[in-house]
Amino acid sequence: MTDHLVLFMPSGKRGRFEKGTTVLDAARKLGVYVESVCGGRATCGRCQIEVQEGHFAKHKISSSKESISGVGPNEARYLEKRSLPAGRRLSCAATIEGDLVVDVPQDAVVNAQVVRKDADDRQIARRPAVGLCYVEVEEPDMHKPLGDLDRVKAALQKDWGYERLEADYHLLPQAQKILREGQWAVTAAVHQDEDDETARIIALWPGLKNEAYGIACDIGSTTIAMHLVSLLSGRVAASAGTSNPQIRFGEDLMSRVSYVMMNPEGRDAMTKAVRLEISKLVQQVVDEAGCAREDVLDAVFVANPIMHHLFLGIDPTELGGAPFALAVSGAVKLRADDLRLKLNPGARTYLLPCIAGHVGADAAAVTLSEGPHRQDEMMLIVDVGTNAEIVLGNRSRVVAASSPTGPAFEGAEISGGQRAAPGAIERVRIDRDTLEPRYRVIGADIWSDEPGFLEAIGPTGVTGICGSGIIEVIAEMYLSGIISEDGVIDGALAAKSRRIVGDGRTFSYVLVESEPRLTITQNDVRAIQLAKSALYAGTKLLMEKQGAETVDSIRFAGAFGSFIDPTYAMVLGLIPDCELEKVSAVGNAAGTGARMALLNRDHRREIEETVRRIEKIETALEPKFQEHFVYAMALPNKVDPFPKLAA
Numbered sequence: 001m002t003d004h005l006v007l008f009m010p011s012g013k014r015g016r017f018e019k020g021t022t023v024l025d026a027a028r029k030l031g032v033y034v035e036s037v038c039g040g041r042a043t044c045g046r047c048q049i050e051v052q053e054g055h056f057a058k059h060k061i062s063s064s065k066e067s068i069s070g071v072g073p074n075e076a077r078y079l080e081k082r083s084l085p086a087g088r089r090l091s092c093a094a095t096i097e098g099d100l101v102v103d104v105p106q107d108a109v110v111n112a113q114v115v116r117k118d119a120d121d122r123q124i125a126r127r128p129a130v131g132l133c134y135v136e137v138e139e140p141d142m143h144k145p146l147g148d149l150d151r152v153k154a155a156l157q158k159d160w161g162y163e164r165l166e167a168d169y170h171l172l173p174q175a176q177k178i179l180r181e182g183q184w185a186v187t188a189a190v191h192q193d194e195d196d197e198t199a200r201i202i203a204l205w206p207g208l209k210n211e212a213y214g215i216a217c218d219i220g221s222t223t224i225a226m227h228l229v230s231l232l233s234g235r236v237a238a239s240a241g242t243s244n245p246q247i248r249f250g251e252d253l254m255s256r257v258s259y260v261m262m263n264p265e266g267r268d269a270m271t272k273a274v275r276l277e278i279s280k281l282v283q284q285v286v287d288e289a290g291c292a293r294e295d296v297l298d299a300v301f302v303a304n305p306i307m308h309h310l311f312l313g314i315d316p317t318e319l320g321g322a323p324f325a326l327a328v329s330g331a332v333k334l335r336a337d338d339l340r341l342k343l344n345p346g347a348r349t350y351l352l353p354c355i356a357g358h359v360g361a362d363a364a365a366v367t368l369s370e371g372p373h374r375q376d377e378m379m380l381i382v383d384v385g386t387n388a389e390i391v392l393g394n395r396s397r398v399v400a401a402s403s404p405t406g407p408a409f410e411g412a413e414i415s416g417g418q419r420a421a422p423g424a425i426e427r428v429r430i431d432r433d434t435l436e437p438r439y440r441v442i443g444a445d446i447w448s449d450e451p452g453f454l455e456a457i458g459p460t461g462v463t464g465i466c467g468s469g470i471i472e473v474i475a476e477m478y479l480s481g482i483i484s485e486d487g488v489i490d491g492a493l494a495a496k497s498r499r500i501v502g503d504g505r506t507f508s509y510v511l512v513e514s515e516p517r518l519t520i521t522q523n524d525v526r527a528i529q530l531a532k533s534a535l536y537a538g539t540k541l542l543m544e545k546q547g548a549e550t551v552d553s554i555r556f557a558g559a560f561g562s563f564i565d566p567t568y569a570m571v572l573g574l575i576p577d578c579e580l581e582k583v584s585a586v587g588n589a590a591g592t593g594a595r596m597a598l599l600n601r602d603h604r605r606e607i608e609e610t611v612r613r614i615e616k617i618e619t620a621l622e623p624k625f626q627e628h629f630v631y632a633m634a635l636p637n638k639v640d641p642f643p644k645l646a647a
């Protein structure tokens with residue numbers, strides 16, 4: 001028999017196979033993940049591949065369409081009922097006839113359901129913890145008194161290679177009915193945990209079941225965001241978000257901890273509130289995708305430590321003060337039932353590990369998404385909220401800390417501050433000579449000095465200023481000479497501009513003159529100085545721990561980072577000096593990390609191992625933190641230079 005070289009892309013795995021071997025068999029032998037529900041019977045359509053044509057010098061392969069068999073009877077039968085996208089073949093039916101380069105697409109969508117793309121476009125290699133396996137089971141035989149479910153296990157062992165297999169208890173009363181309904185053909189959902197050699201049958205359907213979903217959910221203190229993801233194609237089928245209902249118990253994290261401390265029923269009330277809201281979101285996403293709760297077999301959650309504990313029903317009081325002891329820091333694996341979540345009765349849940357008492361599973365998810373531990377460059381990740389979570393590292397070492405920035409960056413503690421919402425000023429420019437401002441408001445795609453601005457902002461007018469606007473106005477005030485390096489508003493400029501007005505013993509800058517007037521006060525400048533100093537001092541501390549004088553790239557995670565202009569962040573000294581093109585906003589990276597853990601159990605292992613070796617720095621215990629904090633009060637910094645900004 002002739003051997004042929006087969007190269008699988010994008011993994012780059014390759015091997016030699018006998019002519020006539022199916023591409024699916026070759027993939028399995030090389031450990032290349034190709035989805036399959038029907039076990040190679042050419043009925044599920046999940047095993048699609050593409051043949052890449054051309055010469056591949058690096059691997060000395062010349063691949064062409066003739067390197068693979070023509071459409072055989074099984075594939076033809078499939079094509080009678082369904083179509084394949086141009087260039088696609090079923091790998092379980094196509095055989096190797098010559099040297100071959102095979103692309104394994106990550107998007108084999110076989111059901112004509114609407115696919116949403118609210119999540120980022122990242123293609124995540126799939127190796128989910130829950131897989132669907134179609135099997136044809138031997139009918140009962142008086143001479144072989146093996147139980148029905150035991151014969152399902154035997155078929156799964158034979159066709160799918162599971163060595164140790166158990167079935168969930170809830171299936172025992174149903175298995176016989178399902179088998180007979182499927183006329184001895186069933187699809188089993190099998191859950192495989194990396195740390196457990198025994199796989200478990202968690203759901204069973206009669207006949208071929210060709211779609212299954214998982215949920216990736218980021219429980220933030222302000223908002224909860226959820227994606228419904230196909231476990232078979234990796235596509236996001238629906239997304240939804242809502243406010244965290246715990247806000248009514250306390251605006252920020254610490255006030256929610258206080259609520260628990262003051263109210264004996266507080267923990268229970270907040271746990272119920274967040275679970276109920278998550279349940280509503282599940283209904284929303286399954287309705288949008290046109291599926292049912294029972295189709296959801298796995299769910300991954302990420303959250304900051306206090307949200308994590310409240311979701312799990314754990315009293316977060318210990319997280320309210322030093323030493324910020326977590327009840328559990330490792331990954332949490334539970335049945336959805338344990339959390340009273342109504343999904344498939346056998347559905348599993350996975351919570352990513354927490355890094356430390358105030359650097360949570362959400363920061364772990366961001367780390368998984370951005371991957372400082374997978375590269376040589378020194379990457380800084382900043383997630384700004386009431387606390388800034390900071391991760392700095394590369395392949396050899398990763399350190400993390402939380403810094404008490406307070407809520408100023410979110411618009412709180414600022415006289416005209418508000419959350420980012422229509423009506424809030426988000427961009428500001430100040431004329432260097434006249435000190436006259438121009439600004440833009442969320443919801444109006446126009447600057448304030450352009451014709452039609454008033455019509456564009458509508459009857460509500462300007463309602464306040466959000467985080468990105470505050471950063472820009474203060475940076476522009478500094479660049480215009482309105483505030484000094486120490487952050488003092490220069491009252492002498494009142495003689496030059498009506499925008500500078502006395503305000504008790506200090507001065508303010510009038511950003512919006514019309515009613516309601518919006519001024520930037522000396523206290524506002526101070527609040528931002530304090531917040532940015534805390535962020536910078538935390539970063540500087542981590543850089544010292546790393547022995548790094550500079551960082552190679554900066555990623556802003558979360559909503560705040562999506563709106564701020566990196567130039568202004570650097571003018572104020574929020575972040576250390578860095579090439580501006582290497583500073584980027586990565587949006588809901590925590591949600592992306594959750595999807596990665598949902599779709600590939602290798603990523604679960606990866607983040608568990610990474611979190612174990614992340615060094616946690618407690619800023620409050622580091623004497624140098626205060627020193628860095630004091631220097632960072634100046635704009636951009638008393639001692640640290642910003643050469644790339646100057647360039």
Ligand code: FES
Pocket residue numbers: 035036037038039040041042043044045046047090091092093
């Ligand atoms: Fe199901 Fe190929 S494995 S169609």
